[in-house]
Amino acid sequence: MKTTFSLMALCLCLVACGEKPQTLGNPRSDTAPYTGTTATAFASPGWKAGDKTSWEQQLRARGQYGQNDYTRAP
């Protein structure tokens, strides 16, 4: 009997010590850029929206021909 009461008291104490989670919700999920844009008129040609590999290749190529002048200079 005594043990039961002790266990109940212990359970009550532990419940009282419990703390409600105070974590904040994360920001809303963002859509990955490789899925494309709704403003299709501004989209660069040469890649397929939704195809991640194609988007990565587009950015890599654009990075090289747009920024690496040593590949363009004779």
Place this chain on the structure above:
Amino acid sequence: MARMKFICDAERCIECNGCVTACKNEHEIPWGVNRRRVVTLNDGVPGEKSISVACMHCSDAPCMAVCPVNCFYKTDEGVVLHDKDICIGCGYCSYACPFGAPQFPGQGAFGVRGKMDKCTFCAGGPEANGSQAEFEKYGRNRLAEGKLPACAEMCSTKALLAGDGDVVADIFRNRVVKRNKGAEVWGWGTAYGSKQAGQPQPAAAAEGKS
């Protein structure tokens, strides 16, 4: 793909502020907010160096660490973005950022601090890619258009490089090999004690202090 990164080649930057103008124009940034700035050290002294500075999209971003409302998030491409609907404009991110990237628009006659605004690497925000809501809050989403940030693409001397970290590093390495100098990016001398960076050497700095 590696993480998206900016790098500014101080050997090439001519302080034209073309990147600043391109950014402001592309995203229709209001007066008083500068997502990107050009900083010049030793201005007017022979050997002055300039670099273009904006959010560096840190791998371990201090702004994210200190934000009390957890409005920041990082995309799979390593771009640090934030949700303006969650931001309370407290300014903690501004104190934490070593680059002065977070900006606060002054709204009203007494300069009430609005929600934080910063460089998005032209990746918009949580709203639908290319939507009007995204444009009004964060500006254009050029990444979703298959383009790189406007500041780097508009740079006349190609001092400012942006894109996949591997590509950017490859371009910069190639430059250094070809010109045989200027391997140091901003802060390199301070961090590693290089003698080519045009920055005070440890001995000179110690003499200055004494």
